Structure formats: structure tokens, C-alpha cells
Amino acid sequence: MDRLKEKIYKWIFTLLAFASLFFLVGITLTLFIEGLPAFQEVGFFDFILGQDWYPTYSPPDYGILPLILGTLWVTIGAVLICVPIGVGSALFINEIAGKRLKSILKPIIEILAGIPSIVYGFFGMVIVAPFIQKLLNLPVGLTAFTGSLMLGIMATPTVCSISEDALSCVPRSFREASLAVGATRWQTLTKVTFPAAASGISTSIILGMSRAVGETMTVLMVTGGAAVIPHTFFQAVRPMTSTIAAEMGEAVMGSTHYHALFGIGLILFFITFIFNIIAELISRRFRLKLGLGR
Amino acid sequence: MKNKMMFAVLAAFLSTGLIAGVYGFSAKNLTVKGSTTVLPIAQSCAEAFMNKHPDINISVQGGGSGVGIASLIDGTCDIADASRLIKDKEMQKAKSKGIDPYENAVAIDGIAVVVHPSNPVDKLTKDQIKDIYTGEISNWKDLGGDNKKIAVVSRDSASGTFEVFGELALDKERVRPDALLQASNQAVAQTVSRTKGAIGYLGLSYLSPRIKAVAVNGVEPTKSNVVDGSYMLARNLFMYTDGAPQGLVKKFIDFVLSEDGQKLAEKAGYIPVN
Numbered sequence: 148m149d150r151l152k153e154k155i156y157k158w159i160f161t162l163l164a165f166a167s168l169f170f171l172v173g174i175t176l177t178l179f180i181e182g183l184p185a186f187q188e189v190g191f192f193d194f195i196l197g198q199d200w201y202p203t204y205s206p207p208d209y210g211i212l213p214l215i216l217g218t219l220w221v222t223i224g225a226v227l228i229c230v231p232i233g234v235g236s237a238l239f240i241n242e243i244a245g246k247r248l249k250s251i252l253k254p255i256i257e258i259l260a261g262i263p264s265i266v267y268g269f270f271g272m273v274i275v276a277p278f279i280q281k282l283l284n285l286p287v288g289l290t291a292f293t294g295s296l297m298l299g300i301m302a303t304p305t306v307c308s309i310s311e312d313a314l315s316c317v318p319r320s321f322r323e324a325s326l327a328v329g330a331t332r333w334q335t336l337t338k339v340t341f342p343a344a345a346s347g348i349s350t351s352i353i354l355g356m357s358r359a360v361g362e363t364m365t366v367l368m369v370t371g372g373a374a375v376i377p378h379t380f381f382q383a384v385r386p387m388t389s390t391i392a393a394e395m396g397e398a399v400m401g402s403t404h405y406h407a408l409f410g411i412g413l414i415l416f417f418i419t420f421i422f423n424i425i426a427e428l429i430s431r432r433f434r435l436k437l438g439l440g441r
Numbered sequence: 442m443k444n445k446m447m448f449a450v451l452a453a454f455l456s457t458g459l460i461a462g463v464y465g466f467s468a469k470n471l472t473v474k475g476s477t478t479v480l481p482i483a484q485s486c487a488e489a490f491m492n493k494h495p496d497i498n499i500s501v502q503g504g505g506s507g508v509g510i511a512s513l514i515d516g517t518c519d520i521a522d523a524s525r526l527i528k529d530k531e532m533q534k535a536k537s538k539g540i541d542p543y544e545n546a547v548a549i550d551g552i553a554v555v556v557h558p559s560n561p562v563d564k565l566t567k568d569q570i571k572d573i574y575t576g577e578i579s580n581w582k583d584l585g586g587d588n589k590k591i592a593v594v595s596r597d598s599a600s601g602t603f604e605v606f607g608e609l610a611l612d613k614e615r616v617r618p619d620a621l622l623q624a625s626n627q628a629v630a631q632t633v634s635r636t637k638g639a640i641g642y643l644g645l646s647y648l649s650p651r652i653k654a655v656a657v658n659g660v661e662p663t664k665s666n667v668v669d670g671s672y673m674l675a676r677n678l679f680m681y682t683d684g685a686p687q688g689l690v691k692k693f694i695d696f697v698l699s700e701d702g703q704k705l706a707e708k709a710g711y712i713p714v715n
Contacts, residue, residue, distance in 0.1 A: 199618065200618075201598065201615055202598060202599070203598045203599055203603070203604065203607075204598075204607075204613065204615055205613070213618075272628070272631060273631070276635070277635045280635070280636070286590050286592045286636065286638055287592045287621060287632070287636050287639070288635065288636070289621060289632065367624055368624075368628070371621040371622075372597065372621055372622035372623060372624070373618065373619045373620055373621050373622060374618055374622070375618045375619045382619075383619065383621050385622065389624075392624070393597040393599065393600075393622070393624045394597060394598070394599035395505075395599075396477075396503075396504050396505025396506075396507060396508050396599070397505040397506055397507045397508075397597075397599035397600055397601065398507050398599055399507050399510075399511075399528055399530055399531055400507065400508075400511035400514075400531075400534075401530075401534065402530060404599070405507075
């Protein structure tokens with residue numbers, strides 16, 4: 148009886164473990180089946196490098212270069228914001244803050260990660276965008292910069308907590324050795340601790356970037372949604388995610404527009420997939436380097 | 442002991458599910474799906490209808506006109522809400538699957554062109570609107586306003602509102618690529634109310650003192666002007682059914698078109714069809 152039970156449990160958990168694989172295969176297949184026709188119907192280069200996104204006109208244009216660049220600009224901006232804040236606060240928490248301060252700061256940063264993205268979007272739209280508009284005297288406040296700012300704040304907890312983990316993984320002996328040979332705290336931090344944690348910190352940055360690339364609701368609400376190739380940060384852009392979110396509901400099923408939206412999803416999937424592989428490679432190197440094994 | 446409890450809980454869950462399933466089959470169900478513009482009408486009518494007929498269960502979902510029509514074709518909904526006419530391609534697909542989409546106009550929606558309240562411009566011709574949206578005119582001073590750049594705000598190119606506006610006001614010409622595309626009427630209202638040089642368009646029901654509606658070709662966007670046809674930016678809202686409505690579907694459509702149903706549509710901000 149017990150043996151049978153054990154077997155049943157084993158099967159149940161095996162099944163659950165394989166569920167993720169099943170979902171991944173299902174989603175990937177769907178993306179390919181629904182997305183590939185777009186590349187055929189529009190033409191690979193016309194799709195990826197086309198400069199006009201007018202999917203609902205006749206004749207339509209399905210160029211997604213402005214959308215790819217929109218995503219790129221917003222993401223780069225977000226990285227420029229979340230890396231200094233995230234890595235900086237990780238360094239502070241790990242190296243400078245006392246135990247008490249650490250026990251206050253860490254949960255606060257983690258709460259920031261728990262705020263739903265639509266709340267960020269709403270906050271950005273109602274408060275940040277009008278503020279930026281007034282501050283910089285822009286015609287509209289919904290710009291790539293506004294999106295970057297919101298995404299930067301959103302990605303900060305990811306960057307901070309993974310960087311902090313990486314820093315606290317640096318063995319105590321490294322620091323002790325450095326201090327013992329007469330290095331100052333600053334020298335220890337910049338010459339020993341930081342390089343030792345560098346791969347972990349890079350991983351955190353890449354994961355923060357994938358978060359920014361994939362974020363949908365916030366950018367839909369704050370970036371303005373104009374499908375033009377951006378020339379400055381203070382211009383409205385239309386990232387790939389918000390295009391899919393805004394148009395999927397109304398696209399005629401099976402039309403080129405519908406397939407093109409899946410095609411955008413496919414490209415997004417590749418971008419985040421590459422990010423994940425890079426993050427995995429770096430973190431593997433990081434584990435080996437510190438002799439922590441696998 | 443613990444294990445037995447777990448099994449008992451599991452069994453309880455399973456049996457409730459089973460009962461619910463059987464009950465679901467026996468109760469009368471109606472699924473309404475589609476345009477978010479029609480959603481408020483469908484929702485309030487469904488509630489009132491279910492109060493009248495407690496044995497009938499109506500589930501109302503949004504998703505967009507395209508989603509609604511696609512589900513009608515797939516047979517996963519009984520009524521598809523749409524803020525635009527069905528497209529040829531959708532019609533062909535339906536025909537090939539043996540579905541015969543039948544259009545029931547349930548309300549009229551007027552589209553108002555709005556600007557920031559501080560903008561001195563209070564009337565525009567259709568051609569001026571078209572020139573603004575296609576990029577021919579880009580400064581308010583060319584329209585008798587201040588020397589200020591026009592910030593063009595539009596709905597997403599896939600939305601029903603955009604489609605109707607594009608057809609009625611822009612003669613299907615392309616909106617300038619740097620126009621801000623907003624995902625909802627609410628977002629358009631929000632952006633225009635916060636941007637001095639903005640122009641946008643939205644459903645009449647979204648008008649508020651924070652934005653100013655302009656007269657189009659000299660006609661104010663009021664309900665009476667929409668009803669008598671003098672205001673040009675108006676569209677019908679539809680509920681598509683498979684063939685002329687029958688049975689339960691007919692009962693619901695009839696209710697939507699009844700005096701009570703039309704009152705609810707009016708309450709939701711739209712204009713009755715009759």
C-alpha cells in the first residue's frame with residue numbers, strides 16, 4: 148500500500164515538474180505557428196526593417212523597426228536608471244549599512260518589486276508624465292524617457308536583490324585577506340569584493356533588462372504609442388509589447404496583422420531568450436570562479 | 442490520517458466540480474463577447490435580464506471586436522459585440538465554417554473631437570481635422586488658435602473607434618506616424634486634458650469638463666445632433682448573432698432593443714437606435 152502511494156506521489160510530482168516543459172513547448176509552438184506566416188506574407192526584411200507600421204490600412208504596412216527601436220530605447224534608458232540605483236543600493240546594504248538598516252532597507256526594496264505594473268503605469272501617466280512635461284517644457288509628457296523612468300524604478304529591485312546576493316556570496320575570507328594586507332575599505336570594495344561579485348551583478352543587470360523588455364502595461368500607458376523611429380528620449384515611442392497588447396484584441400484572427408503581432412511576440416521571445424542564456428552563462432562562470440561548484 | 446483527510450478534501454472538490462458541470466449543462470447559458478465599447482451596454486443589459494430571468498445565466502466578456510467575431514465563428518460565444526461592421530475576410534471565414542453572422546444594431550455612438558479647455562479653437566471643419574491628423578497642419582495658429590504645436594492624439598489603429606474615425610473623418614488616409622496612440626477612450630481624455638496643444642477624439646460618453654469638444658462642420662456633438670444625423674462622426678454599435686436571432690439569443694437581443702434595454706444603453710453613454 149505504502150509503496151503504491153509512493154509511486155503515485157512520484158508520478159504526480161514528475162508530472163508537475165514536466166508541466167513547465169509542456170507549457171514552454173506549447174507556447175513556443177504557438178508562437179512559431181502563428182508568427183511565421185507573417186515573415187512569409189510580409190517578407191523577412193520588410194517586416195524587421197520596415198519603417199512604417201500601418202497594419203489596418205489598405206494597403207497595409209507591417210514594418211516593425213520603429214517598434215523594435217522603441218523597445219530598445221526604453222530598455223536602454225531603464226538600464227541607465229536601474230543599474231546605478233540597484234547596484235548602488237546593493238553595495239550600500241551589503242557593505243556599509245549596519246544590520247538594523249539592512250533589515251529595514253531590504254524588505255522595502257522587495258516591496259517595490261511587488262507593486263503591480265499597472266499601478267506603475269497609472270502613477271506614470273497621471274503624475275510623472277505631466278510633471279516631466281512641465282519640467283522640460285515638452286509638448287507631451289508621454290515619452291520614451293517617461294517609460295524608461297518607470298521601468299527603471301520597476302527593475303531596480305531585481306537588480307538590487309540579485310546584486311546583493313552576489314555580494315554576500317563573496318567569501319568573508321576575501322575581504323579579510325584584503326584588509327589584512329592593509330587595503331582600505333574602499334580599496335577592498337573596488338578591487339576585491341566588486342570584481343568577485345561582478346558576474347553576479349552582470350546577471351542582475353541582464354535580468355533587469357529582460358524585465359524591462361517584457362514589461363507591457365506600464366509602457367502601454369506612459370510611452371505615448373507613436374510608431375516612429377525615435378530620435379530623442381523625449382519623444383513618444385511604441386514598444387513591441389504595447390503594440391501586441393493594444394492591437395491583439397481587435398485584429399482579425401488569421402489575418403496578416405494577427406500573424407504580424409505573433410511575429411513581434413516571436414522576436415521578443417528571442418530577445419529575452421538570448422538575455423536568459425547570457426545570464427545563465429555568466430552566473431555559471433561566477434559559480435565556478437568562486438569555487439562554489441554547480 | 443492526514444492522507445485520508447487530503448483524499449476527502451480532494452473528493453469533495455471533484456464532486457463539486459462534477460455537480461457544477463452537470464448543473465452548467467442544464468441551466469440556460471448565453472455567452473456575449475467582444476468590443477469593449479459595447480461592453481457597458483451588454484453588461485448592464487445582461488444584469489437586468491438575469492434579474493428578470495433567474496434561470497438564465499449570461500456571461501459577458503470584453504476582448505475587442507475582433508475577438509468577439511472570432512469567437513462567434515469558432516462557436517465559443519452566442520453573441521459577438523462589435524463597434525465596427527464585420528470585415529469581408531471574417532465573413533468568408535464564417536461562411537466556410539457554416540456560420541451566418543447577422544448584424545443587430547443596438548446603439549449609436551457619437552465620436553467627439555476634443556481639445557484642451559484653454560484652446561481658443563472651438564470649431565473645425567472635417568477637412569481641417571483631416572489635415573491635422575494626416576500632418577498637413579501642425580500648428581494651431583493655422584486654425585485661428587495660438588502659435589502652438591499640435592499634439593495629435595489618436596486611438597490605437599486596431600480599435601473600432603479609430604476605424605470609424607478614419608473612415609468618417611480621414612477618408613481612410615494615414616494618421617501621421619508620430620501621433621500618440623492611446624489604448625482607451627479614458628487614456629485619450631487623460632492625455633488631452635493634460636496637454637495644452639493636444640487634439641483627440643473619443644466616444645461622446647467620455648466628454649467631461651476637463652476637455653473641450655469642438656463643433657465639426659459647425660455642428661455641436663450633442664445627442665440630438667447625432668440622432669437627427671446632422672453630426673457626421675457617429676457610428677452604429679452591433680451585436681452579431683449566428684443567423685437571425687432565435688430562442689434565448691432572440692430573447693436577449695429583444696431585451697436590448699426594448700425600451701428598458703435602450704434606456705440602459707443611454708445610461709451607459711450611448712444613443713438609442715430608435
